[in-house]
Amino acid sequence: ESFPGVVEVSLASPDADGFMALKQAGDKSWANYVLGVVSELAKLGVKVGGFDAFLVSNVPPGAGVSSSAAVEMASAKMLARLFPDTVGQLDQLALVKVAKAAENNFVGMGCGILDQFSSGMGRSGSLINLDCRTLDYSYVPFSGAQFVLANTHAPHQLVDGQYNELRRNCFEAAEAVRTASGAEGITHLRDVDAALLEQHRAALSADQLRRAQHIVHENDRVRRGFDASASGDADGLGDCMTKSHQSSRDLFGNSCRELDIMQRVSEGIEGLLGSRLMGGGFGGSTINLVRDGCVDSFMETLSARYHAETGITPTMIAVKPGDGAFSEDL
Numbered sequence: 001e002s003f004p005g006v007v008e009v010s011l012a013s014p015d016a017d018g019f020m021a022l023k024q025a026g027d028k029s030w031a032n033y034v035l036g037v038v039s040e041l042a043k044l045g046v047k048v049g050g051f052d053a054f055l056v057s058n059v060p061p062g063a064g065v066s067s068s069a070a071v072e073m074a075s076a077k078m079l080a081r082l083f084p085d086t087v088g089q090l091d092q093l094a095l096v097k098v099a100k101a102a103e104n105n106f107v108g109m110g111c112g113i114l115d116q117f118s119s120g121m122g123r124s125g126s127l128i129n130l131d132c133r134t135l136d137y138s139y140v141p142f143s144g145a146q147f148v149l150a151n152t153h154a155p156h157q158l159v160d161g162q163y164n165e166l167r168r169n170c171f172e173a174a175e176a177v178r179t180a181s182g183a184e185g186i187t188h189l190r191d192v193d194a195a196l197l198e199q200h201r202a203a204l205s206a207d208q209l210r211r212a213q214h215i216v217h218e219n220d221r222v223r224r225g226f227d228a229s230a231s232g233d234a235d236g237l238g239d240c241m242t243k244s245h246q247s248s249r250d251l252f253g254n255s256c257r258e259l260d261i262m263q264r265v266s267e268g269i270e271g272l273l274g275s276r277l278m279g280g281g282f283g284g285s286t287i288n289l290v291r292d293g294c295v296d297s298f299m300e301t302l303s304a305r306y307h308a309e310t311g312i313t314p315t316m317i318a319v320k321p322g323d324g325a326f327s328e329d330l
Contacts, residue, residue, distance in 0.1 A: 002067075003055040007031040011038060011050060023106065030055070033071040036102030037079065044098070047086045048079055060315065063151045064277070064284025068107070069115035072099035073325035076120075081327040092324065093135070096120040110164050115279070122324040129226045133190065140230045142321055145273060148290050148299055150266070150306070151315040154258035154283035163280050166211060166254060173212035176203045189215040214252035218244060238274025238289045245276035245286070254281030258310060262286045265305035271298050 009022045009031075019039035024031045034055075038048050053075070059067045076095040079087040090098070099116040103109050112132050121128065126139040170189055177196065178186035180203035185191060189212055197216050201209055221240040228236030245263050249255040259277045263286050266275045271294025278285040290298045299316035306314045 002057055002061045003030045004028070009035065011048060020106070030071070032107050033068050033102065034075045036106030037072055037075045037098060039106050040098045040101040041079070041087060043101075046090065048083055051079070051082055053078060060151060060317075062155060062284065063149070063315075064279035064281065065149060066115040066119060066279060068103060068109075069099060069119045070325075072102050073116060073119040075099075077325045077327045092120055095325075110167050111280075118324075120324045122322055124321060124323045126321055127226070127229055129222075133188070140226060142229060144232070145234045145289050145291050146295050147319050148288040148295060148302075149278065149285045149315075149317040149319055150262050150288060150299075150302055151285045151317070152258035152262050152283065152306070152310075153312050153314060154256055162254070162282060166252065169208050169211040170215055173204050173208040176200070176208060177212070179203070190219055192216055194220075210251045210253070214247045217247060221247075234273050234289065234291070238272070241274030241276040241287070241289055248277055248281055252281075256281070256283050258283065258312070259286060261309050262302070262306050262314065265309060266302050269298050269301050269305075270294055 004027050007024060007028050011019075019035060019042060022035050024035070034053065041048055055071065055074075057067065057070060057074075059065060059070045061067045073095065076087070076099050080090065080095065081088070087095075096113065096116045096119075099120065100111070100113045103111055103116070113135070114130065114132065117130055117132075117135075117137075118128060121137065123139050125142060127142045128137055128139060130137045174186055174189050174192065177192050177200050178184065180200040181196060183191075183196075192212070194216055197209075197212055204212060221244055225237045225240035228234075228240065242263075245255070245259075249260055249263075255277055259281065263275045263277070266272055266286070266288055271291040273289040273291060275286050275288045278287040288298070288302070295318050299318065303314055303316055306312065
């Protein structure tokens with residue numbers, strides 16, 4: 001049901017720009033995640049021949065769990081298997097970059113590389129620490145707890161939502177701090193610390209300041225959360241997650257009523273270590289860190305509490321970190 005209908009197109013386009021004419025709309029827009037990968041490969045001079053593909057997924061769409069990145073990475077790995085002498089010559093990280101470019105340039109969503117990187121470079125039983133500027137990354141073992149995705153069933157559609165506006169606010173904030181401080185090395189908010197932001201807060205609009213405060217402190221929470229994981233401190237990781245949601249709600253503005261209810265009613269349930277909105281927000285799911293042995297009762301209680309407040313029956317999925325995209329014969 002996530003991929004309705006049949007899409008038939010000719011890939012005999014004279015150049016990479018010609019693929020934009022193949023862009024789909026309406027209930028066939030799912031095909032853009034596949035066609036975008038083909039388009040970006042063409043820009044690299046990587047040839048792709050004709051193919052038939054049947055898409056099936058157990059990643060819930062519109063739930064804020066990177067379903068689009070999953071389709072993009074699955075498409076890239078499928079094409080690498082079908083065309084080993086061209087696409088198959090690209091390594092996994094190169095395919096991740098292709099998938100990210102497909103989302104940016106063909107689909108039209110100004111996301112970073114986090115979703116595609118996670119979908120492509122994941123490792124079973126481990127969390128990833130990724131520097132999105134350098135693409136340096138490392139893994140840390142994850143044990144003693146599980147993640148529970150709680151789908152609010154509030155619509156999640158970043159292309160039509162406010163994500164690109166928030167992204168623009170962040171770049172404007174970075175530029176305002178760069179100009180006010182004279183620090184030419186500032187290109188992104190990751191180059192700004194809390195003290196520098198506070199020093200030049202008058203140079204930012206109210207919206208820019210709130211978005212910047214979230215990003216600057218969120219970067220610090222990510223570092224502290226990874227350090228907590230590396231030392232086996234699941235409580236520390238959970239605390240960072242909860243504070244992250246509070247900041248998203250109060251400063252960044254990418255939460256919504258249903259996400260806030262789901263996060264709030266999770267508090268106090270046995271086994272919960274932390275909870276926050278998942279992905280870009282604006283609907284979709286929360287992600288909850290729950291101690292081993294408490295997952296089933298946690299999901300049952302959270303589902304009942306959320307339904308009592310909203311009348312909506314949520315979907316609960318217990319998940320663990322897994323390996324990135326791969327291909328296999330069926």
